[in-house]
Amino acid sequence: MAEVGDVILSVCDLRTHFRGEEGIVKAVDGVSFDLRRGGVLGIVGESGSGKSVTNLSILRLIPDPPGRIVGGEILFHRQNLLSVTDAEMRKVRGNRISMIFQDPMTSLNPYLTVGRQLTEVLEEHFAASPADARRQSIDMLARVGIPEPENRIDQYPHQFSGGMRQRVMIAMALLCKPEILIADEPTTAVDVTIQAQILDLIGSLRRDLGTAVILVTHDLGVVAGMADEILVMYAGRVVERGTADDIFHRPSHPYTLGLLRSIPRLDTSESRLVPIRGTPPDLARLDAGCPFRPRCDFAEARCSESYPPTRTVGAATHEAACFVDPATAPTTTPRAEVEP
Amino acid sequence: MGRYIIRRILGFFPTLFCVITVAFFIIRVAPGGPFDRDKKIPPKVLEAIEEKYHLDKPLYVQYVLYLKQIASFDLGPSYKYQEMSVNEIVGQGFPVSMQLGLVALFFSLMIGLGAGLIAAIRRNTFWDYGSMGFAMLGIAIPNFVIAPILILFFSLGLSIFPPGRWESWESVILPGFSLSLVHAAYIARLARAGMLDVLTEDFIRTARAKGLRERLVILRHALRGGITPAVSYLGPAAAAMLTGSIVVEKIFLIPGMGRYFVDAALNRDLTLVMGVVIVDAAVLLVFNLIVDILYGVLDPRVRYD
Amino acid sequence: MNARVTNGKPIVDNFDEIHGTSLWADAWRRLRKHKLAVAGGAFLGFVVVFCFLGPMVVGWVWGYTYESQNLAYGAQPPSFAHWFGTDFLGRDLMVRVMHGGRISLMVGVVATIVSLFIGVTYGAISGFAGGVTDNIMMRVVDVLYTLPYMFIVILLVVIFGRSIFMVFVGIGGVLWLTMARLVRGQVLSLKHRDYVEAARAIGVPNLTIIFRHLVPNAMGPIIVLSTLTIPSVMLQEAFLSFLGLGVQPPASSWGLLVAEGAQSMVFYPWLLVFPAAFLALTLLSLNFLGDGLRDALDPKTRKD
Numbered sequence: 001m002a003e004v005g006d007v008i009l010s011v012c013d014l015r016t017h018f019r020g021e022e023g024i025v026k027a028v029d030g031v032s033f034d035l036r037r038g039g040v041l042g043i044v045g046e047s048g049s050g051k052s053v054t055n056l057s058i059l060r061l062i063p064d065p066p067g068r069i070v071g072g073e074i075l076f077h078r079q080n081l082l083s084v085t086d087a088e089m090r091k092v093r094g095n096r097i098s099m100i101f102q103d104p105m106t107s108l109n110p111y112l113t114v115g116r117q118l119t120e121v122l123e124e125h126f127a128a129s130p131a132d133a134r135r136q137s138i139d140m141l142a143r144v145g146i147p148e149p150e151n152r153i154d155q156y157p158h159q160f161s162g163g164m165r166q167r168v169m170i171a172m173a174l175l176c177k178p179e180i181l182i183a184d185e186p187t188t189a190v191d192v193t194i195q196a197q198i199l200d201l202i203g204s205l206r207r208d209l210g211t212a213v214i215l216v217t218h219d220l221g222v223v224a225g226m227a228d229e230i231l232v233m234y235a236g237r238v239v240e241r242g243t244a245d246d247i248f249h250r251p252s253h254p255y256t257l258g259l260l261r262s263i264p265r266l267d268t269s270e271s272r273l274v275p276i277r278g279t280p281p282d283l284a285r286l287d288a289g290c291p292f293r294p295r296c297d298f299a300e301a302r303c304s305e306s307y308p309p310t311r312t313v314g315a316a317t318h319e320a321a322c323f324v325d326p327a328t329a330p331t332t333t334p335r336a337e338v339e340p
Numbered sequence: 341m342g343r344y345i346i347r348r349i350l351g352f353f354p355t356l357f358c359v360i361t362v363a364f365f366i367i368r369v370a371p372g373g374p375f376d377r378d379k380k381i382p383p384k385v386l387e388a389i390e391e392k393y394h395l396d397k398p399l400y401v402q403y404v405l406y407l408k409q410i411a412s413f414d415l416g417p418s419y420k421y422q423e424m425s426v427n428e429i430v431g432q433g434f435p436v437s438m439q440l441g442l443v444a445l446f447f448s449l450m451i452g453l454g455a456g457l458i459a460a461i462r463r464n465t466f467w468d469y470g471s472m473g474f475a476m477l478g479i480a481i482p483n484f485v486i487a488p489i490l491i492l493f494f495s496l497g498l499s500i501f502p503p504g505r506w507e508s509w510e511s512v513i514l515p516g517f518s519l520s521l522v523h524a525a526y527i528a529r530l531a532r533a534g535m536l537d538v539l540t541e542d543f544i545r546t547a548r549a550k551g552l553r554e555r556l557v558i559l560r561h562a563l564r565g566g567i568t569p570a571v572s573y574l575g576p577a578a579a580a581m582l583t584g585s586i587v588v589e590k591i592f593l594i595p596g597m598g599r600y601f602v603d604a605a606l607n608r609d610l611t612l613v614m615g616v617v618i619v620d621a622a623v624l625l626v627f628n629l630i631v632d633i634l635y636g637v638l639d640p641r642v643r644y645d
Numbered sequence: 646m647n648a649r650v651t652n653g654k655p656i657v658d659n660f661d662e663i664h665g666t667s668l669w670a671d672a673w674r675r676l677r678k679h680k681l682a683v684a685g686g687a688f689l690g691f692v693v694v695f696c697f698l699g700p701m702v703v704g705w706v707w708g709y710t711y712e713s714q715n716l717a718y719g720a721q722p723p724s725f726a727h728w729f730g731t732d733f734l735g736r737d738l739m740v741r742v743m744h745g746g747r748i749s750l751m752v753g754v755v756a757t758i759v760s761l762f763i764g765v766t767y768g769a770i771s772g773f774a775g776g777v778t779d780n781i782m783m784r785v786v787d788v789l790y791t792l793p794y795m796f797i798v799i800l801l802v803v804i805f806g807r808s809i810f811m812v813f814v815g816i817g818g819v820l821w822l823t824m825a826r827l828v829r830g831q832v833l834s835l836k837h838r839d840y841v842e843a844a845r846a847i848g849v850p851n852l853t854i855i856f857r858h859l860v861p862n863a864m865g866p867i868i869v870l871s872t873l874t875i876p877s878v879m880l881q882e883a884f885l886s887f888l889g890l891g892v893q894p895p896a897s898s899w900g901l902l903v904a905e906g907a908q909s910m911v912f913y914p915w916l917l918v919f920p921a922a923f924l925a926l927t928l929l930s931l932n933f934l935g936d937g938l939r940d941a942l943d944p945k946t947r948k949d
Contacts, residue, residue, distance in 0.1 A: 008513055021678075061548055065464075094550035106542040113563045120560070121550050156640045172550065193583075358788040363796065370804050372886040478674075480882055480928035482900070484887045485921050488907045586795060587884055602888060605799040613796070 005037030008179055008212060009058070010098075014072035016050075016057045019065060023284040027053040027067070029236040033229075035180065040206065040213045042223030042244075044259070045233035048280050051216045052102075054233075055182045059093050095125040098173035102185040104165035108157040114168055115142075115153035121175050144201060163194035167201065168304040173204060178273040181206070182214045182227045187222060199226065220259055224248065229317070235281055235291035237307075242318035250327065252320035254296045290322075297325045343631070359621045360614070362408060367610055368399055386444075386645050412514060415615035420607045427614035428630070433584070434619060437596035440589075441582030448577070451524040453567065456531025460566070461558060465534065469527060477526030487518040487591045511642030515592040519585050523577045527570045535566035564638045571638065575631035579624040648676040673864075675941040685930035692927055696746035703740050714942075721948020723915055730915040732905070733880065742920050745897035749924070752813045752882050752898070753875040759817025761871055764824025769855045769863075772832030783829070786822050794819065798881065802890045811893050816881060820874055827870055831863035865942035874933035876928040884926065 015027040028050040034042050037287065038133055043051045056062050057069050060081065074081040076097070081089065093099075101107040118140070119133035127309040128136070134153070141149035144167040157165055166186060172180055176324060186194040203226055206213050215223055222246070223230055230247045232240040251257045258276040278295035290296070291305040298305070300323065308323045409416055415426035417568045455471035462468055495516060505521075538544065539562055547561040584598035596617060604612035636642045676682055723730040729738035771782035801815035835841065836859060844854050860867075883900025885891035887907075894896040899920050906917030 004349060058551055061545060073528065090551045090553065091552070093548070094552075099549045103542060106545045107562050109543040109547065111639060113640075120556070124550070124552055124556075131460070158641050167545075172546075223570060355788060355791060359791050362788060363792060366800060370800055440863075476929055476932060477925070479932060480876070480925040481921065482883045482887070482903065482924070484884070485903055485907055485917070488910060492910070549880070587887060590888070601795065602799060605796070605803060608803070615795055617796050619701045620796070624791055624793075 004216065007034045007304075008077060010027040010073075010075040011058065011117070012055070012073045012075070014054060014057055014126045015070045017063055017070050018054050018067045020284050022282075025283040026045045026236050026286065027283060028057060031063075031231075031233070031238055032072075033231055033238075035212050035214060036228075037179070038206070038210045038212055039229070040215060040227045040229030041216065042185075042230040043214065043218055043233060044218065044223060044230060045217045045281050048235075049233040049238040051233050052184050054183055055099065055214060055216060058182065059097060059099060060089055061093075074224070077269050091107055091125070094121050094173070094178075097156075097180040097182065098176065098178040099182040099184065100166070100186050102168045103189040104169050105189065106164055107169060108159055108165055113154055113156055114160070118153070118172055118175060123170060124143055125176050135330070137171070138174065140175055144168070144174075144205075145197075151302075152289060162190050163197065166190050166194070170198075170205070170259070174209065174211070178211060180212045180214065182216070184216045185214075185218070186221075187217070195222075199247070202226075212291050217288040220247075220263055224267060233257070235283060235286065237321065239292070239322070240320040242313075242315070246315060246318040250314060250318070250323055252318065252327065254298050254324075254326045255292050255323045256320075257326050298322075298326055299300055300324065341636075344628070348351060348629050348632070350620070355625060356618065360404075360407070360410065360618060363614060363617045364403055367600070367613060369502065370403070370608075392603055401468050401543075407629040414471065415618070416610045416611040418604075418609055420604065420609040420612065426611050429612060430597070430615050431602050433595060433597040436594060437584030437589070437598065438582050440512055440516055440519065440594060440596060441578070444581045445578050447517055447520035448581070450522040450526055452527025453531050454569065455524070455528040455568065456541045457535060457558075457563075457566075459528065460535030460635075464476070468532075472532065475525040475528040478521045482550070482587075483518050483522060483585075484587050484591060486521060487515070487588060490514050490518060491591075509593075515588050515594060517593075519588045523581065523595035524579070526573055528535075529632040530573050531567055534569040537560060538565040540563045541565070546588055568635070568638060571631060571634050574634075576624065578630075579627040582627075583620045584622050647764055668815075672938075672941040676937050677936035679940060682896040682932040682941075684754060685933035685937070688926060688930040689934065692746060692923070692930075693750065695748060696743045700740055701742040703737070703743070722913075729919040730913075738902075738916065741897045741902060742899070745892075745899045745902050745920065746923060747897065748809070748898040749879050749882055749900065750927075752809065753879040755810065756813040756817035756820060756878040757871050757874045760820035760824050760874060761867070762821075762831070763818065764821035765828050765867060766832075767821065768825035768828030769832050769860055772829035773836055773851065773855050773859065775833075777835075778828070784827055785825075789819075790822055795827050798885065799890065802885065809896075809898075812891075813878065815883070816878060820878070824867070824870060824874075824908055827866055828860070828863055831866060832859050834863055835859050838873060840881055865938075869935055869939045869942065872931060872938055879924070879928060899927075 011034075012032050014024070014031045019027040020025055029079055031050070031054050033041060043054065045051045053062065053067075058074055058081070058195075060069070062069060063310055065158055069082060072082070074318070076092065081092065084092075108114070115134060115137060118137035119128070119130065121170060122128040122133040123130070138149045138153055141153060145162060146152055147166055152160070157168070160168060160302060164188075170186075181202070186202065187198050190198060196239060199222065202213060202215075203209065212227075215227060225244075227244055228240060230244055231238050231243040232247065232253065232257050240247065240251070240256045242250075242252075246252075247256060248260070255276070258274070261274040276295055281294070283289045288306055290308055293299040293319055309322050310319050312319055312320045313325070347469075364615060383450040387396070395402070406416070415430065416427060417425050420507070421429060455475065459468040491514065544561055547557045552561075584596040584601070587596035587600055588594070589596045589598040600612060601616045603609070604616065669722065722841060726912075729742060731737055732741065767782065767786075771779045774782075795821050798812075801812045805811035805815065832855070841854060841858055844858055879899070882891055882898055883903060886898055886900035887904040892901050894901070902920035903924055906920055908914075910917040
């Protein structure tokens, strides 16, 4: 693994809210984390947990209205991205911080050739000549594993398969050799057989280019082998953070425990999968208490009174926002009673 | 592409044949003949006229005779304008309607696309509400109200443009503008809706995430997809503008196709009605083809096969 | 959802209980939030009452009808006795606007209902049948589309002469083409849904499937198109009246009144302003209502 260096991105108490029909939706409500040069940060959570909104907030791509970043700081090399001008922000996007999206089918423009969509990044950020931009784009396509890049660069996205399109997206994101790559569920919409290839590709490019990666996923398995640090998000907040080791071997938030129990594992003899009961909460109707408590096996009376404070578990790197420690506490709701 | 166009043009003929057939029989089934109203014509003369135009023969014979005539691009003699053939009448009226229509098409595209794009880009601002308000008025106020107001203001009041007739280049401005308004209104609404649709697409977010300037995001990434709905409206709308608006031609005293058409229909001038129907249908087919070709230019996913 | 309010803050007790709302209840809720649509609906309600009950009230209070002439009192501007003024024959313009509104509204509704019946039936059968039948039925629609619209309308005038209602039944008979295409498209996309396959599997007759399962599920777009068809028919009526082919005096319609008013707008502007305002505002209201319904019934394509 590449050397992990200084902190280059520091998100402090980020709050992004949306005005919905039923009130204010606090999609991201007080998220903080640091990303180091060359490091890999995994962000895990269900849909609606705020992980994608967190990343769109970093690049200030939240559609306004209805969304708005209402608080916090995003320090990129100690400069707060939330206070720079739009023009300065554009110089960061796609150049120093770039992003790849979940669905490669819809994230590429169907009306333009792949080449046009690649070269415009270089023309925008480096004022590259058309010939130069084209040469660099072909090199990058070859690097992400597109065969015959000289021919395929003139084709349209619909002439590529799903996995190939995601490779094009990655090439587009890495053209300017960004310091940070944000990968928002890069493997969710591609075939299972392609998923591993895409992850390997991101991993090897990270090693070669020294790019730091924020890997967003709802699948703990995806971040297991790659991430230095993992954030588990629920209802717009970070409920647990720690190294992969911490999260997988000593899950300290009931939600993390639930996530781990609900993924199939090959390394244990336990064959029964335990789903998390219930559904994610309506973010427009949260109260002061812990939003996970209706689904929690360890919920107590105090959980409905206030949001639990963050406590350190074992190592200094490992924190969880829960009153109880699921490793030692008794369950308050025996599972047999709640399952239908 | 070339092969596609040729195939489509060949495909016009069966459609036109169907249109001619349907129109022919509908007209003949409608009550009244071309010479019924002229009570002055003595029965003997009427018989002679009807024999001359084959109106005494059974319907299917008339139909076959008419098809033969059409096959040699002859639309026949006009029953009402005895001294002229339908070809001559269409040859006089159609170029006038077409010039008027082209001016109207130009206005409707400029106004419609301009207003629609501004409304979409400056969404929920004064510009949006202003252009959409005008678009709604354009749809809701009939042009026989707007046209006299324009005449009142620009011709009688400011004396900038002539109030009517077909004499100089200025005389096409007011009628062209009146004719364009309702289409401009629809185009504006469709372009706005189309742009707003495209601007929510994932690939627009990608373009912004790449750090492109907003101008490039709009012009390069959003525009093509955004105007597609307006383009599909353009086929029938352009055909309608080019084949002459009865109302506008009447108000501005323009000798185009629209005027003849009403007269012909009311006078049961069967050959002239058929002639106008055929020309209008042909223009519509051509514009539908142009729109389909435009689709392919705009969207590389469209295939011609 | 059980929400208890304490100190002004709702406290949600039970997250598991998901409250379901039906499509229609949901659409109604969204429609009520659409200000322009609500305003449009309210104005339409007012216009209907004004046009259908108004003449009775006027006859009772002032004692004249849309035909009552008073040549000595011709072309008077609005006054207390004649709120909208009078026309050249001294007829009260307000009663004529009311009366004309009845005809314009009824013409719009009648033609739309006719187009609805033919279009929905034709489109649903074409889409459901598929294959060669669908192909032939749609070719027929294509050919009819190619016939110039004014040709058919003027022909209808020739055939039915002064019977304006038959003319608009006929116009409805032309407008069904768009409705048929819309319904066919909807049916094509719905007919392979599981619930339709299930109905077929248990032997439900085809016509029952079409009218009980497919058409109700395509109701949203059908309602929206109908709401937008009414104003376009009313405009058609106005054009025909302008050309002297529509409603014949002494009967009136908004189109006829506007056409008459446009000819004398310099010296007698009220003859144009009142009928034109009613026509334009009604058309606007119907368009706003149509837009609101589209947003309400199809939340995915919402624009505002």
